[in-house]
Amino acid sequence: MLGLLLGSALVSSGLAAQVRHGGLVVSYVDARDAEQLAAVFRAWDAAAGDLRRLGLPVPARVRIEAALNAAGFAQRTGEAAGIAAITRGATISTQRLGALAARGTLPVTIRHEAFHTAQPPGLPRWLAEGLARTFSGEGSRDPAGVTGLETLSESALSAALAGRQPARLTQAYVEATRRAAAKLRVGGWKGVFRNAGK
Ligand SMILES: [Zn+2]
Structure with missing residues (x-):
């Protein structure tokens, strides 16, 4: 609670508020994002536990930095304003938490990015994204039918x-x-990690 009160004071002075939850530090600029912190912590704790069960080491310290708005996110990350979040090392940059919550994607976004903080080194990008979306549950909502990219090489993907x-x-x-998902069906998570980077 102290963190939240401190947060409001900082926001009114134009700085990001910061709240710690174990090894996780969440900073946000829009004071209303405080309403989403419980959901962020819940999603993070569940993801961290699941990652450890897969044998993936979650970093001891992780930062989630929520932007003020889509323009602020694009400015800070250099990514398109439509991207939900991006992880570099142990720092996760996200859209405003309230915006993700309104879209119904806050928990899966946290799970997806949590995977990136703990993923084995050397994964090709396509596999890292595919595994992150499987781990997060996003993949189970994907539409059926062809993607039109079935013949694309892995590097082109x-x-x-x-x-x-x-x-x-x-x-x-x-x-x-x-x-x-096809790789996971054959080797399971640990099999995919074992063969990654070879
Ligand atoms: Zn990703």
Whole structure:
């Protein structure tokens, strides 16, 4: 509670508020994001437990930095304003928490990015994204039918994800998730991690 009160004071002075939850520090700029902190902590704790059960080491310290708005997110990260979040090392930059909650994507976004903080080194981008979307549960909501990217090479699929061309970004995420799921069906999580980077 002290953190939240301190947070309001900081927001009124134009700085980000910061709240600690174990090894997780969440900062936010819009004071209303405080209403989402409980959901963030719940999603984080569940994800961290699941990651450890998969043998993935969650960093001892992780930061979630929620932007004031989509423009602020784009400015801070250099990513498109439509991206929900991006993880670099142990720092997760997200859209305003309230905006993610309104879209119904706050818990899956936290889970997705939690995976990226703990993923084994050396994963190709397409596999990292596919596994993150499987781990988060986003993959189970993907539409059926062809993606149109079935014949794309793995490196071209990674490039499509990195290039963030809006026209085919959604399909690229779906395609990456299907290919990751196929690998998981064969080797399970630990099998995929064992073979990653080889
Ligand atoms: Zn991702």
